[in-house]
Amino acid sequence: MAGCSDDLAENPLELTRRDPVPAGPQCPYGGAQFSTGRDLNDDGVLEDDEVRSVSYTCSDPAPTLTRDRVLDSSLTCPAGGIATESGVDDDRDGSSKITRST
Numbered sequence: 001m002a003g004c005s006d007d008l009a010e011n012p013l014e015l016t017r018r019d020p021v022p023a024g025p026q027c028p029y030g031g032a033q034f035s036t037g038r039d040l041n042d043d044g045v046l047e048d049d050e051v052r053s054v055s056y057t058c059s060d061p062a063p064t065l066t067r068d069r070v071l072d073s074s075l076t077c078p079a080g081g082i083a084t085e086s087g088v089d090d091d092r093d094g095s096s097k098i099t100r101s102t
Contacts (some may be wrong), residue, residue: 026059
């Protein structure tokens, strides 16, 4: 009679699961939660009761800047006016140079 050892039962695989994190106390702008643990029931899925550690990677969006620009009189704006521009501060220098308009 022969018998095989179930190596996975003795040494379950270590799995990592990535779940989205909405904006909140862990990540002000949202991000991802990485859960790791051993697949104790060998089903190929890391279930909540198998999680041994959790870490977070949070999103850090570039700030949005706005500025007002005086418009001279033109065909579009015969009496002149003010244009409000906004965009992402891609280089994060806080200057009013808007590199990407929203």
